[in-house]
């Protein structure tokens with residue numbers, strides 16, 4: 710019984726590690742793939758596109774679909790977990806949506 714419990718605990722903690730977004734990976738994917746084009750639109754370091762007063766994104770689902778659209782415009786296919794990491798990185802650094 711006790712052993713079963715600890716196995717359950719180990720499984721739970723493994724699952725939450727895989728589910729937790731990797732902000733560092735999100736940042737490097739973003740910096741390598743997304744910044745250049747935004748700089749050409751927005752100037753500066755490109756992050757102004759996320760912080761401009763008339764920015765378009767107003768929720769986490771909207772952020773997620775915009776990341777998808779922009780990613781599609783680059784013609785790359787990323788697995789969902791990479792998209793999630795980039796969304797998490799952008800949300801953590803700029804948007805701060807809670808849902």
Ligand code: HEC
Nearest residue numbers: 742743746747758759764765766775776779780782783795
């Ligand atoms: C080929 C150019 C290009 C690339 C590459 C690109 N974007 Fe974009 N991005 C745009 C354009 C254009 C807009 C919309 C600007 C507007 O609406 O004024 C935009 C807007 C956005 C916004 C919304 C900003 C707001 O208004 O709040 C997000 C978020 C975003 N991009 C994320 C990404 C991510 C993540 C990547 C990399 C996976 C990426 N973009 C790559 C061109 C690009």
